Amino acid sequence: ELKVEQNPLFLSMQEGKNYTIYCNYSTTSDRLYWYRQDPGKSLESLFVLLSNGAVKQEGRLMASLDTKARLSTLHITAAVHDLSATYFCATYPRGSQGNLIFGKGTKLSVKP
């Protein structure tokens, strides 16, 4: 059974600092998704990582995937308040056609 674990679950950062959120998954998978959710809002897709070594960047966020280590990271560079949100990673078990498994989310708070 696929399990997805994120850490940390809560992260309080100062503006301008760097930090990394980790997403580990327990069984083989070849697709990894990162989503952002603002309080009381829907989920917004950030990144789709489809192969080992994939790296995607958008603004101050960069995501990577290591399928051999079953690990994805979301790196935040020079955080700003607008990045405050909850970030989820999610993946499918290999061969699954519908059962997207989510981590519990990392609640990020960026303080001035």
Added chain:
Amino acid sequence: NAGVTQTPKFQVLKTGQSMTLQCAQDMNHNSMYWYRQDPGMGLRLIYYSASEGTTDKGEVPNGYNVSRLNKREFSLRLESAAPSQTSVYFCASSELGQTRAGNQPQHFGDGTRLSIL
């Protein structure tokens, strides 16, 4: 472009009442999903429909039924609501399969906030 539309946005029910949550998508996706989100639990899949005419159980199907009415619409029914079903419910849609389209992310609606007293 509306994307995924859920109704209602808020609802309060009494224990034992029934209710249907509606979801429609206009992206011509084959697959649709229902999730529930509880504090500290992430999103958990209730049911999904890989294509019109098919439905499958997800991680937490007990107490729910679904209907894939047509390609656009996928409804979730609570036959006898229980306080444990108080949650935020999200509908999503996507393509499936190991294809360029199937690898794209799921698109989510704005959610239905359901309280059961």
